[in-house]
Amino acid sequence: MTVAAVEEVVRLGGRPWWRLAGSGWVPAGVVLAAAVVVLLWCGVPVRDLVAFGGCVGLGVALPGTLLWRACTGGGRSLPEDLAAGLALGYAFEVLLYIPARAAGLPLLVAAWPVAVAGTFLAVPGLRRHWRGRAGRERMPWWCAWSLAGVAGYLLAFCARSLYRVPITDAYVDMPYHLALLGEVRNHVPPTLPSVLGERLSYHWFVYAEMAATSWVTGIEPLTLVYRLSTLPMMFAMVVLVAVLGRRLGGRWGAGVAAVGVTYFLFAPALREGVVFTSRSMFTVWASPTQTFGALLFAPVVLVLTARRPRGWTAAAVLLLALTGAKATFLPLLLTGLVFVLVVRLPVERRLRLEWVVPAAITFGCLLIAQFVVFGRGAQGTVVAPFATMRTLWGVVADVAPPALAAEPWGPVLVFVGLHLFCLVCVWGGVAALGGRLLDPEVLLPVGIGLAGIGAILVLGHPSDAQLYFLEGVRPYLSIAAVCGVVAALERRRVPWAVVAGAAGLGVAVAVVAARLEPPGGVLVRVLVPYLVLAGVAAGVLAFRRRGFALAVVALLAGYTGPTSLRETVVHVAPESWKRERLIPTGALEAGRWLRDHSSPGDVVATDLHCRNPVPRRTCDSRHFWVSGFTERRVLVEGWGYAESTLSRAELFVTPYLHVPFADQARLADNDAAFREPSARNVHRLAQKYGVKWLFTGINPALGKYAKLRFQNADSSVYELTTG
Structure with missing residues (x-):
């Protein structure tokens, strides 16, 4: 908390209680108290809550806010500074943790907030940033309570859909997130933990943030992934959407309306199974990469719409963090900036540096993302016009691959028109912008929004991941739509x-x-x-x-x-998130035992590859809880999200869950040790692949060739000896 914030709290302390209700601190305190109660109710230890709050508040938000004010001159309000400062603090934390972890000194990341705070205290010219910008405006009480209501709703959503769900029954991707956190906690550069040696062509910087928090606080990775880490990101994003709406709409009412449209207005789905989606912002915990990327991206748009070159340094840091946090935002921003340049060129007859320079920085970061972070991997994303609508047509008409690939274009094109019509239902206010559409600060969110719509029209992905482009632009289309309504009312x-x-x-x-x-x-x-x-x-x-x-x-x-x-x-809590129990009850205990009795460099082998409880013709290979619970690299566990799998999935012909493992020889060697235990089969894993541990169910025959080290009702851990 900054000095200005402390002074504000002290000043409010002398007010009568009925006047305190008009302060923005009260609704913020109510949300914080509600979050604490909910998390305690859901089993988070008090010690973890205190440590996490201190880490986020003093270790991320405080230095981030100071740096935000120094780089941009500060925002128009304290909530803007704190929310944007939190995002900038996360960016610095990640970019500093990665080299620290690579050097084998992960705790070195704890030094940067101390260094920043000390510098801003010692240097006279920087001390003013503790107080913030002079003459900043206050958020109206009704606005603060409205945003608190939205934050409270999102908290209740998380509690019902995740916090109160047993870990064994949680959403399918949660063990995958946990496995990636364990990987980045122990290794940089990371690889895919569920397939030994596979390049990690995925957005992984959010797991670096969680890993830094885990190292500094000692909080279990499981608690961070399933409970804590995405909450402050979610709350800050609500504030930033409101701030952007207020800036572009000219009033706080526009900010509240923008939040309402962003979170609560959905494309009309009038028949079961027929969903021309406009996406939602409710992937808070189901996709921490999207949540983290959205938070880092919003202050970039805030800087650019302010049209102050002073903020380019902060924007550059945020964009650099986005290269590995959620690189899908980079082409969206680049397209939006180019859109501004093209539309404004006939008016101004020159290219303004305030748009050219950010476009150049964005393009450079896009190159870093593609060639450095992802190693040219595309994770299955391909140019496939109208793939989104063809997939939906397959669902509606009950046509499965490979027959779906041969379906005529007529129904698909009708679905294209219907989908666009549904998007107009949500964001039709953009059409009312009128002359405001030529304002560069309005053109930018409109261009970003058009880029997101264009992405779902021209791109395809085996698991429809192209829809994240649309989710990424949802706040900006909502803000533009609200600005259009405000402009129409003013005319x-x-x-x-x-x-x-x-x-x-x-x-x-x-x-x-x-x-x-x-x-x-x-x-x-x-x-x-x-x-x-x-x-x-x-x-x-x-x-x-x-x-x-x-x-x-x-x-x-x-x-x-x-x-x-x-x-x-x-x-x-959507029905699609309710899953049968596919993780054994004793899996977490066994996984933690192995983690505590092994080294980060140890390799584990397992015969657990499929989420299907009973063997079927096809294997749902999204199985990641062994690598997730053990925090160890596994020879072969689940390969569903591997680049080697997604790149071989042919849209509308071969679903990615039907794609077999890329290295069948390795898989055969791996499974032979469990299905046909023998000295030769077991020792092959140790000698050829460097395996030291076997994680399986109850398999007594393995005890003849490996040492049983742990067993409970449904899980066993064996150690391979060199003797």
């Missing part, structure tokens, strides 16, 4: 009754359209409900009266109402 006075009536009409049309059962095939049944709305919207526009264009925007937004209500209230 002409529109009765609120007209706007509210149009929104209500949209809700009514959605309810009626969802119940229509038109005759015809599946394509007709999907198409008709959206045609009904299009007809109603055309009828409203036909009046050609002032303000009726804004009424159409409200009508379209109202059409999303039932879906938005269902997704945010009824289905807080």
